Amino acid sequence: MLKKNNDFSSIKHIAIIMDGNGRWAIKRGLSRILGHKKGLHSLVKIINFSINNKLNILTLYAFSTENWSRSELEISELMRLFSLTIKKLMYFLHNRNVCVNIIGNKNRFYFSLKKNIENIQILTKNNSGLKLNIAIDYGGKWDIVNCIKKIIKKNIGFKNINEKLVKKNLCLGNLPSVDLLIRTGGEKRISNFLLWQIAYAEFFFINILWPDFKCINFKNILNNFFLRNRRFGKI
Ligand code: FPP
Secondary structure: OOOOOOOOOOOOEEEEEOOOHHHHHHHOOOOHHHHHHHHHHHHHHHHHHHHHOOOOEEEEEEEEHHHHHOOHHHHHHHHHHHHHHHHHHHHHHHHOOOEEEEEOOOOOOOHHHHHHHHHHHHHHOOOOOOEEEEEEEEOHHHHHHHHHHHHHHOOOOHHHOOHHHHHHHOOOOOOOOOOEEEEOOOOOOOOOOOOOOOOOOEEEEOOOOHHHOOHHHHHHHHHHHOOOOOOOOOO
């Protein structure tokens, strides 16, 4: 794929597993939640970079279905952080034409988090700039099970089951598949993120903890993406 200098607009969909907040904090003798708060700074910087560089779709993994097995304290502090951040960033993101969508189960969220999610989604739904998806209480396996339930509920016959239909009934079904998946923090796994949607994504596993992840690291990855030879099964 050819591109002009610093023009990343041809990359349709970027997904990021923001890993390493806990280790960042523990290394400094701090509580894990301080790592998450520091991670929030990286998140805001990366969102700003994405807006300024006219990126199309950014999908961020903030909390997995498996993360419910963390300590009650960490979970409640994280949920509070999500809720406050969504409320705090709502008008900033709206004024910058960002369309925000929170994907995931959400059944176990407390009332004010649900309310703040609803508010930001309603406020920003017609915005035409960056599409920002944040996965909270999300799991790729949950997404697939949920998709099967939706299809059965619609009484769709066996003959009409195809890839297009499955995609449409998954989270992000109206968006192009992921082109580029980044995981910070050094681990080389997917951790139940967008299983279907990353079928042909290019993976970048980066040895930098999320709170230390800078715009220049992001930019280098985007530039590197153009060096990959994407064949989609062809020769
Ligand atoms: C993974 O690091 C990160 C999380 C579970 C939370 C991510 C949250 C943020 C970046 C802050 C706010 C986000 C939003 C959407 C408002 P980890 O805790 O698994 O780190 P570790 O692998 O070092 O333990």
